[in-house]
Amino acid sequence: MNTQQPGSQNPCSRRAFLNRSGMGFGSLALADLISNSGVAAASGRHFAGKAKHVIHVFLNGGMSQVDTLDPKPELTKRGGQMLPFENLQTERRTGVALPSPFRFKRHGESGIPISEIFPHLSKCADDLAVIRSMHAELPNHEMSLMLMNSGDQRLVRPSFGSWLTWGMGSENQNLPGFIALCPGGYPVGGAGNWRSAFLPGVYQGTHIDTSQTDPKKLIANARNNRLTPIEQKSQFGLLQALNAKHLADRPDEAALEARIRSFELAYRMQVEATDAFDVEQEPDHILKMYGDGPQNRQLLLARRLVERGVRFVQTWHGKMQPWDSHSNIKDGHRNVARQCDQGLAALITDLKQRGLLDETLILCTGEFGRTPSVEMSQSGGGSVQGRDHNHWGFSLWMAGGGIKGGTIYGATDEFGFRAVENPVSVHDLHATMLHLLGFNHEQLTYRYAGRDFRLTDVHGQVVNEILN
């Protein structure tokens, strides 16, 4: 963090510092910092990327591929029999082939098969690029969450959103650049999922509990209970006068000026941020399009935030791991899919209508998939109707932001267990996303403790086939 440390007494870095504090002017000023201070760090975007924002819909717990995006007739045919190969090792013991309880149909002109539990999303098939050959490294939630978020399943590394806001800066001076929405609490792994690690703390995600519907309560301390707005305005004016005088004696201290700006921002946020989170301001037809429930509401929120220039929005399905259907795939998956299906379709449609889909990359994935074989009850008795974690192969979809809609990429074996054709690692996914955002993943580096770090470490290959 050496020379990139905000607060170093470098007179030429003032503007840069303001920018780095999340209050700046985008990547131009960032580039300015680099050329001024000679710091080999992010130099803004490397090329013009199509996407400017990311919405990552996190199906935490792990979405089963064979029940959603990767139909496997062979699995149905051999239901109840052992697979013709030894079951790959996952977290728990699994048994015979468990056919999907759901029907699949082809949708749109592209004919992408999607299961019946996503009736709304199916209508957007032609906007989706489905990767069916994802793979992670271990069948554990926490490690795979870390891998998906930060590219390392073991060590403390910055999350994707932190890399991105650090690399691109924020477009909105009144809102944080990286926001994690999760109703009801934290997912497994807690705030570690959106940490900035060695990147400066301003780049960590801001968590907002979207089970709260009152926008004023969504943001901590957004209201002053002692003063009327008019009183507060005058109070604020005096504060800035006080600080301006203090600064006048120390004109070279960038941090002091940054802090003055932070109060301006805070003052404006009292109004504007609550505005951004106030879903009720949407017209009726939009509210109807998204539907009810915390999932749908937070997807609408994601659109409002992206519209206001927030760089990276992550929407978590809920606290802990709602998609983790170990014991009953039928009810479990139907339930969680129902909670977000309408909102997902609405999000795509809505962004498209506003001309924002081209610059907004939507990623919808869990941390891994689920086994096509049935999970054995842990104490060795009978079996239940659920599926275990599966990192050997899983599916996800992306849309917008330069993604070629109506694409299917890669394949798993005939039962949907392991990615066999064009396997895509999480590093490849990250490299591809960064590419869409205008970054060469090999060049987005940060020097820390004497070494250059990358999101993709020494891995990652852009999946060109799904790009427009």
Added chain:
Amino acid sequence: MNHLLLTLLMGFSFVLFSTSVDAQEANARPDTTVRKPVSFELEVLPLLEKRCNRCHEPGESQSGLDLTRVDTIQRGGDELGAGIVPGDPDSSPLIQVVTGKAEPAMPSEGDPLSKTEIDLLRRWIQEGAKDDSQKFSREDVYFFEREIRPVLFARCFKCHAGNEAESGLRLTSRHGLLIGGSRGAAALPGKPDASLLLKAIRHDGDLRMPRGGDPLSATQVAAFTEWIKRGLPWPRDQAVIAREKLFTISDADRNHWAFKPLPEMLPADWSIDRTLQKRHRSAGLEPTSEADRHRLLRRVTYDLIGYPPTSDEIADFVNDESSDAFAKVVNRLLASAQFGWRWGRHWLDYTRNGANGLPNRGPAFDSQRYAAWVTKCFNEDRPWDWFAKVHLAGDRMPAFDGTDFSIDQALAATVPLNGPRTFQEMSTDTFVLMDKLDESIEFMGRSLMGISLECARCHDHKFDPISQNDYYSLLGFFQSSSFGPVPADVKSRAEADAAVSKHRKLLRQQATLSGMIRRASIKLNVGGGGLTRKWEAARQAVLAPEEKRLLELELEILEAELKQAKRSGMKRLVSDLTETLGERRAVLQNFKPRHFYVVSIKELGYFIHGHKTELGLIKRATEAGLTELVPKIQEQDQFWLDEMSRFRERQRFGGYAKSDPEAAELAKWDDQLKEIAAELTANSIQPWNKPAGNELFVRCEGGLRRAEELTPFDEQAKAAGIQFNSNNPLRGLFAPPYIGDARLLERGDILYPKQLVPRGFPQFFGDTQSELKLEGSGRLQLANWLTRPESVQSALVARSVVNRVWQHLFGEGICRTPKELGRLGESPELPELIDGLATKFVQNEWSVKSLIREIVLSDAYRRSSVQTPSTAEHDPRNRLFARQNVRRLESEAIMNTMAWLRHGQRFADPQSRDAKLMAAPLFHQQFDGPTKDDLIDRRVASVSASQALLLMNSTSTASVLTSTHIRRLSGGDKVSLPESLNGIYQVVLQRPPSGKELTFAETFVERRRKQTGTANPAEEFREFVSLLLCGNEIIYIE
């Protein structure tokens, strides 16, 4: 899981391998339509080097076969005779063994050759097995041996050798040079000027070699030029002169500022200011003058104890005209109880304290107790070399007061194991918990020595003189020790050791008895013709009506749910529920008793209480408004719970009840097990749970064995009638604790253990390992080594400390990478200042208080922080410390300040402070409080809008403003703001207000009265204080 990892890794290496071969071949023959003859030197030899030469080379020559030269290939080996038949691949033994047509199938290790590889060999033989390698005169080869080979070994093979050569370039063979690496061929025979190698060693262009060392001498460069001119002569009998990377220590390593011993003597008149003055003069810098007394007192008070000065302290200092006024202040602060908390916290940043105790994270060490002990060490100014040693071997050292043992020291010695890395499934990972041990090495390097030892886990350190071997020689110390529960009040080491042994003995007994019961139970069960099953069958009649009752209860709930769904018009849900309802009714109508197992009863528990994403009956009943059903469901629940224990009992005692005479012996063992369980205060399987009672997890001798080394113990267990699954958590603990050397892991991977590496110290530091007689794990010797007077390693320890202390007092270290003083770190502008301070520090018996006093009393510390034209011009970044820095308070100091403003007192410790401050965790979070994930070498000072909102609007701030302490300052509700202004300023900003500020306050009151239409001195006072709390002055030290 090990199997899984293995498969994964093998998969990966296969992928890597095959792509690189393809790439190489694609390079070698870009166009397959016009086939050039196969080159032995450039195509065949590299393939042989990669896949065959590990065994079949002149030195090893397995079966007498040397596959590095065409003539020796033709001659062949002992078994199969001539290796090839030129022109006839199918008859060539070489082809036969790699295609499986003849025994022994080759290669004996690793994947078979790919089709492209085999095709290449075939084609070469088909074309007559031509030898295109160049022959050199004896004189040329002699030139190579004399001039080139030594330089290659000494300067190049640290990186450009072995399987993972830097940039893919191997300089260990002639073909390696010709094929080159990612930048293309390294040398073109006969064309020195066009050769990349020469450009690199001449430093002509961006590629400068050797990296990180002195350049080659002019003579050496000339020799390389000549060598290339002669066509790269190479010895014929040694195509590849080295097969692994070679760890070397260069002069540049020895001359690195931090890797030298400290100066033996300092000039008698050495001082910080004299050292700085020299540099200021030569830079033409005019240092700033001394800060005014108010600012200085505020600065030093925050720096030393983390609180602002009180009004009395301000008055005392400002009015003290004696020449040692400031020294008196410093001594008072150093003696204050808060000093230890403040400076102890600086150290805690380097310990990841508190990271443990989360599931899977690591042993639940008592982090608060440790923090309190650290505080005590700082307050008592215990010598740092002792303090550092305690963190490696505190359990093996006498207590500080001279007694035999200190539990706190044993606790401190567990600190290396603090950290976020998981040891999920410790059961299968009796791989000595490699990641936790790696954290220990990282702690020792980064926190104690200021270097990055952990970089050498997978390969030799790329920049510092630490080899992979060194890493594992250190790892053995940590692997030979572990943690165990010890009563907090033990008096001696013998007692502590006994507590750990007893715990381990109990675990062993537990494992033994469980195994015996299990075996005897199986015998009884089978002997009775499946007694358990019979008993289960007999229960069917009892259980069937109960199960039916439960299903009927669900039916009621389902009906209510359906009604609800219909009311809210959720069509999909209605159809789902209708379907389920139909299914359930059918089940009830044709209800048949079924055979229950423990598992099926457990699943009924899920059905009642919910599991993962499924809702349970109780919750469903409540949500459907059927609260009257809840007691009935609970009754059912109790029934099944009782039944489950009956089932478990029968299972455990071979189909009998525990009280049956047939199970008498088992029952006795079972009772013994219960006694053991009651005695076991700590859960070694889930050590993230705190031990019960007054026991603490502390460091002890003897660690875990590697999983593959457990086999003999598994056999012992089997012989004793115990059988472990490979993932039984007791398995690793059944084996006696391990004291011994660690194995080197290839690429740092737990699945690829190689040779044992004797415990010892890194080669660079020059200690001979033969002298080392280790006791137990040897940690005490390690600790003694680390702080041995006049050694390079102790110099590193001292340099780290002085640099960090300086950082805490100036906001920046002298070296700005305080946990990386090695060659990857930033070179400090003032190494002589670090060295001088470190030498004095050691002379003063590693006294941290003396060190702080020395720095704080210097002119440098006392200078004003205001930039002057001179400092702005000559040293805008203040690298030479001609002025102080403006610094934001750290989160703890901000919390101290807020709590102090609210209550008018300093707190005994952070816990009592947090209890008196509203929303303490928010302050921690918002103002960049330390994480437990990493060793923190500097605090971020972020600036954010949410911080501003917290100060402007939070109830926490409001509670400060309305506190009695603050209100008292106003002098009562009748007193106007300007009259009480002096008091406020003294307390909030620790200085008197200026004339302008008085006017400002008057304006403030005027405006407010105009706005609100009334005069309310109390409110005016409160809101004015709120302004000061939000201002910049309060949160920055100048």
